[in-house]
Amino acid sequence: MNLSKFGKKFTQPTGITQLMEDLGNANNSGNPDIVMLGGGNPALIPESNDLFVKELQALISSSKVDSMLGLYDGPLGFDEFREALADMLNDHYGWGLDANNIALSNGSQSNFFSLFNLLAGEMTDGSNNKILFPLAPEYVGYADQGLSDDMFVSIKPKINILENDSASDASHSKQKQFKYEIDFDVLEETLAETHRNIGAICVSRPTNPTGNVITNDELSRLDALAQQYQIPLIIDNAYGHPFPGAIYIDAKLTWNPNTILCMSLSKLGLPGLRTGIVIANHDIINALSRINGVMILAPNSVGPTLMTRMIKDKELLNLCRNVIKPFYEDKAATAVRVFDEVFADQPVYLHKLEGAFFMWLWFKDMDITGQELYTRLKREDVYIIPGHNFFIGIEDDWEHKHQCIRINYAKDEATLRKGLEAIHRIITS
Structure with a gap:
């Protein structure tokens, strides 16, 4: 296929397509043991979801649908x-x-x-x-x-x-x-x-x-x-x-x-x-x-x-104030607690959690790169995102960009713990 300049640019492998392909493959695999910590998917909060479904049902019952x-x-x-x-x-x-x-x-x-x-x-x-x-x-x-x-x-x-x-x-x-x-x-x-x-x-x-x-x-x-x-x-x-x-x-x-x-x-x-x-x-x-x-x-x-x-x-504002924010804030507190427990014996740095639902880990004093860690975890059906993809426009030889990974902690505690323990096992092996 003879592609245009546009076609060649937008069909090459990229960090975002890797992320979304991993997410799609994991979601469609049918493997119950997959630990998906790599995507940006928000949590399904039951109280919020119930309200959205109720609103949709009301629209279906009216002419607005x-x-x-x-x-x-x-x-x-x-x-x-x-x-x-x-x-x-x-x-x-x-x-x-x-x-x-x-x-x-x-x-x-x-x-x-x-x-x-x-x-x-x-x-x-x-x-x-x-x-x-x-x-x-x-x-x-x-x-x-x-x-x-x-x-x-x-x-x-x-x-x-x-x-x-x-x-x-x-x-x-x-x-x-x-x-x-x-x-x-x-x-x-x-x-x-x-x-x-x-x-x-x-x-x-x-x-x-x-x-x-x-x-x-x-x-x-x-x-x-x-x-x-x-x-x-x-x-x-x-x-x-x-x-x-x-x-x-x-x-x-x-x-x-x-x-x-x-x-x-x-x-x-x-x-x-x-x-x-x-x-x-x-x-x-x-x-x-x-x-x-x-x-x-x-x-x-x-x-x-x-x-x-x-x-x-x-x-909507009441929902965010009383349900969604407390839900994610509780997830953040759990993520910090589990991180503290799993990495108590390792020099791993955690970026201060101030918002959203991501953990950013920095392996400051270790030889393993984020890409190597991603590859080895993927073999164990554990998905994270290597950090170098996020340093847009920063020279590739800056060591720090290869020492970090991103994790989505909008998960249940057992899934998060399993993923962090897999990381701990690899960096200490």
Whole structure:
């Protein structure tokens, strides 16, 4: 098959396709002994799921299901949902949004493909703009989104080794832990030299893969730099406030016309509905509307229709506050406890758990690489993600990027323990 340049780029093996192929193969294998700690699938929370099923049944019993399944929405998505979401965010944060500040898509992955290629890559004047990640590691799904080659630049983090703490909350471990911080000296120097070729700054908060939540001060400084250089600031808020609200420290959510805030319904426990959300100024939203019209005609209606009444009646916020956040916070505390027990005798570092549902392990003083560990675990039907995939745009010879792995702890305790014990067995053999 004679492939185009586009075809060759998007059919080569990538970190995100490896992740999704592993997830699909494990889910379809029928093997009850598989330990899947590698995917980004949220947990199925019974109380939440019951509410979603009840809402779907109510839609089926009403005439709304006919329009949900039988009619196209406009290219920005279901109007009633966008209006309800704008009202909710205005009530909650005082942002002054209207429905035309919001665009929907078939999942966040689709949004980032559109946004990255809208703002960066080969420009009309012949120059090439890049997407700047101010804090690596970052979400593996960003890495191969660019239509142009070499479209991403990342700043290495500061690695802050934290004091041991016997506290029992989700963010503390009795074992060695650390936290990544933005190196603003390098970031400011990079922007001063290259800002004319930076199309956007992008950061996830909480961060997939590490569970890091950049501080309010770090976010404020990023916003100030973005506005200083008139560069859009993209915030991937898929795990953040107000839904699903999987943040375990103080973290304020902000928006202004220079911010592009990306949200999702997936982490509520609805990944199959593929609903991504962009909140931005009208120019960005108009551009996304035209891209949607070309690429997908219109976003699917099921997720937005399912959530509209729950948003209007404030039921969704109550669900996040009283069910979803406590569920994941309890999972985080369990993950820390099990980690402490399994690795009590080993120099393994855990990134401080501040949000989302991922553990990021750093094998600082060991010879084994994340890729080697991934390969050996896979032979035992234990799936994790090697960390080097998440260091987008960072030179390959940086040792740290090969010393880390990501684990999804949105599992039952027995599954998590089995996976961590398999890791312990391999690194001590």
